[in-house]
Amino acid sequence: MRIDEIISQSEEPVFSFEFFPPASEEGERNLREAIEKLAPLEPSFVSITYGAGGSTRELTVELTRWIKHELGLEAMSHLTGYGATLDELRAVLGRISAAGIENVLALRGDPPRGQPDWTAENEAIHYASELIELIAQEYSFCVGAACYPEVHVEAIDLASEIRVLKAKAEAGAGFFITQLFFDNDVYFEFVDAARAAGVEQPIIPGLMPITSAEQIERMTALSGATMPKELVTQLELRANDPGTVLELGVAHAALQAADLLARGAPGIHFYTLNRSPSTRAILSALKVSRPWAR
Numbered sequence: 001m002r003i004d005e006i007i008s009q010s011e012e013p014v015f016s017f018e019f020f021p022p023a024s025e026e027g028e029r030n031l032r033e034a035i036e037k038l039a040p041l042e043p044s045f046v047s048i049t050y051g052a053g054g055s056t057r058e059l060t061v062e063l064t065r066w067i068k069h070e071l072g073l074e075a076m077s078h079l080t081g082y083g084a085t086l087d088e089l090r091a092v093l094g095r096i097s098a099a100g101i102e103n104v105l106a107l108r109g110d111p112p113r114g115q116p117d118w119t120a121e122n123e124a125i126h127y128a129s130e131l132i133e134l135i136a137q138e139y140s141f142c143v144g145a146a147c148y149p150e151v152h153v154e155a156i157d158l159a160s161e162i163r164v165l166k167a168k169a170e171a172g173a174g175f176f177i178t179q180l181f182f183d184n185d186v187y188f189e190f191v192d193a194a195r196a197a198g199v200e201q202p203i204i205p206g207l208m209p210i211t212s213a214e215q216i217e218r219m220t221a222l223s224g225a226t227m228p229k230e231l232v233t234q235l236e237l238r239a240n241d242p243g244t245v246l247e248l249g250v251a252h253a254a255l256q257a258a259d260l261l262a263r264g265a266p267g268i269h270f271y272t273l274n275r276s277p278s279t280r281a282i283l284s285a286l287k288v289s290r291p292w293a294r
């Protein structure tokens, strides 16, 4: 089923999980196990990222097919345009379509890690909006797109971020998923700015439960997400006790998600980093307490 239809037809918030295709066979076995463990929570959809390096790209389509047809969960393939020719993009889109997948998250992507000046020959896509347009014109997929409440690391300001959001909506994006963030007011201010600019598509907040100090340092550096001072203090207090960082991460993400849902967010997209226990605990608690129904 198309994700835009799932969102519009659902009376409850949509919950989704994001995984990345691992590079080793052992990693793939662990991933399949993690997804199977989350399946009983009946996510609205599960998404698989598209690797910047290239070696795991086939696995994106294969895992998405497995989730949809063998686990019976709705699935979405991510796709990046960076460095690809039109023929290459159409070949991947053809494989996603042949696998029976109805949803694609269309992204620009980034240069290969450690090569910020890398450029490709015959590159077809410079911005995600061009990929969204290509997909919307040539295929029947439901297309999703990324957005950045704290502004993309290369963007100048919120106004330019909102212009990009609007261009993606006009190109055919049916819904958006945000970059991770920790301050819910930033998300709601971003949604207000999007609505004021005439963007009506659902904007699903993306949350990443903190599992370790190193993980969150790496992810905030990559995404530009700022951490509230109080959260930094609590992490520092646990510098010598990694196990308690995980507990803090679960408790904090559960409270953040509950506040988002109570204030009207349409759902939560969990960046799982291929681990299931934190997400399982958070989503189970949300389903018990139902903050959106209060």
Ligand SMILES: Cc1cc2nc3c(=O)[nH]c(=O)nc-3n(C[C@H](O)[C@H](O)[C@H](O)COP(=O)(O)OP(=O)(O)OC[C@H]3O[C@@H](n4cnc5c(N)ncnc54)[C@H](O)[C@@H]3O)c2cc1C
Residues within 6 Å of the ligand: 048, 049, 050, 051, 052, 078, 079, 080, 105, 106, 107, 108, 109, 110, 126, 127, 128, 129, 145, 146, 147, 152, 153, 154, 155, 156, 160, 161, 164, 167, 177, 178, 179, 180, 206
């Ligand atoms: C939910 C989510 C999922 C992701 N999944 C993946 C994944 O699977 N694989 C992966 O490699 N990466 C993934 N990413 C990371 C993403 O590829 C990077 O954040 C990338 O830097 C930007 O991608 P985008 O699609 O937002 O690009 P764009 O929307 O093209 O934006 C990129 C930059 O260009 C600017 N820009 C856009 N349009 C214009 C224009 N017309 N004129 C001037 N400037 C413009 C924007 O302001 C921004 O600074 C994901 C990110 C999110 C939030």
